[in-house]
Amino acid sequence: MAATVGCMRYLLVGATTPLRRSTSLPSSSSFSSWTWKPNPISFPIQNHAFRSPEKFFTPLAAASPFDLSPPPIDLDLLDLWLGSLQDTVTEAGAEVSEAGIIETFDNDDEALDAVDNGVVVVDLSHFGRIRVSGDDRIQFLHNQSTANFECLQEGQGCDTVFVTPTARTIDVAHAWIMKNAVTLVVSPVTCGSIIEMLTKYIFFADKVEIQDITKKTSFFVLVGPKSHQVMEDLNLGALVGKPYGTHQHFMVNGMPITVGVGNAISEDGFSFMMSPAIAGSVWKALLSQGAIPMGSNAWEKLRIFQGRPAPGKELTNEFNVLEAGLWNSISLNKGCYKGQETISRLITYDGVKQRLWGISLSGPAEPGSPITADGKKVGKLTSYACGRTESEHFGLGYIKRQAASNGNTVIVGDNIAGTVVEVPFLAWQSPPSKSSGP
Template structure:
């Protein structure tokens, strides 16, 4: 029996090694074997009964040969690219946002920073330099952690993957250089720690939307579906390593994919062939604000501390001393939070930095604004004094823009400790 197909299709071949083949060329089926006439993408995960899955492929992210054809690939799909090489839009922002809500979208976040922390003392070092408890994590696990100043003012949230030979940190493009410099500053002579900015040696994609799990299953990566946030495993694309993890920058759902630039074009095309809608950075920023994920230079600045930003899930309250720990402990012990971050549904466009007013008194500041999914919708993020407004309350932003205070998904899933009744406000 023989059959042909001229469109992008996916075929799963079951055997001792699981493989995904994807190509845009003609395929022939003969006796259960797929023969292709052009280069085929193979996403392969080796299995062994005696070796744990996360230890199958030692993955230390040594800089690969650069063969970066990703930008050419996305250009052919209508992408508008900035002078810095950031994919701004595919001209489909509305469709991409709808896919993030109801289907699945793929986003190239290769402009985000990636920092590799290696050396025998890497876990203890990060444990002391950020808010999460790294000592309880094991290879193949991950977490969010926050870099703060000694007075607990926020610098950035980092998503961390614990690998066999290193910890990989994903941070904002705005803070990557400063965090790398800061970490190097705190590496002392006897410390066995190395800090490396690997942003240019890697690419990062994220998959968002309720159909993300199905895409993973169709790519034979279903073993990650249902795993804890931050769980990650290593695979191979045409012999090149790729790490796939649970969750993405703005949500515990979806997935993140870290790979060599040489593999990026093939992986991107494979995601789109599975029905993922491409999303550019403009729509991603809109989604960030709507979901309520704080960003450096906006919600994460020297004006606000990590608890006011609501980043409770990234903070260990019972580990030993770390930078900012004394301030955080005092704020919790004495219920010292004066303001908190909220979403605000607005009646009109508003400028970030505009005052938030209640009964003629300034009670906060707008930090981010975006046009909503409809042209008549306007949405922002802002800090408001706890005693002056709660969810559902009406505020004024700027001179005469009406706002309604609302909870946002990213902050709603944070789990603060049980404090006094007023502190949960």
């Protein structure tokens, strides 16, 4: 636990914008008993020294109840974000949309290079965050999505897919199992519809409550081979090497933050969910350890390069969950759930007729363009991104299983040559065995 406390030496980087209303800790979860000794060192992270950590951080007593979802604030995200993080990023040259999304730091190529050779930090606070609470929450989510929630314990996590009754894809959600709730991170375009869908399936006797906590939290991710070193330098090394979805709770400036293993792009890297009141402080702390800021424009390119399917593009009513290759999110041994019958038939009768691939292109191509091989249409391009050089073009697309595979050549649109390639996110997926867990 000493290492846990030590991490605050770096995260406590100064006072944030004062809250306009009084705040108090919610009462619904707990830390185990531990002791803490103040460290009298000051921390010159923001060009001036700060008081020692005990002035900012009060450890929770063993009997103090504590739940990280949602954090103890009742202001809209925008109110706090404008005073906390936006000032920081605009000073760094960020372009921010009217919706408050950081689009670019005018360093997209540098940030993409850092994904391969360093570490980037990305603000994904516009992604949806849903809190599912109540005594029946685990069984409810177990029945409404593809992962095995009943085998998970507090402090663990997983990916799960929300599908239609015929196993057509809606979205992939990242789930954290907390003491009194499950927190789901979903795409910004599906958050509302998923909440509506889940609410629809709550029956009268179900003890389940659904809350949208997107505006009550901020959310960052770390990506890149040096993300482990950043965690070590912040004394968060206890999470390095832990299974995907593992998460722990901390306090920064008296406000809650959850740090988890993995992110929306890969099983490597880390995720941070926190009160918006401390978002600016945490952001600066990560930058101080060498993380390069990345905007949403570069993030979308990274998503395509990595092969992570997205709602409205690769995840639609046209494609089922197995065609999308989301094997790591599917359990075959948990019994009935929405879409289970279709998934079982597809596996039993080898009914998956197409699959998602990466495609290295000779030029720009429009999503929706047909993919042909030997003069026959065999698929469709679903996403496109230009690379860091004029000659680098890449896309994602569904291709019939018997028509092409890794290394084969296809034509996209009228005359754009493409080479079918594996992409990291899909390469990590593996068909589950009948004895597997989530």
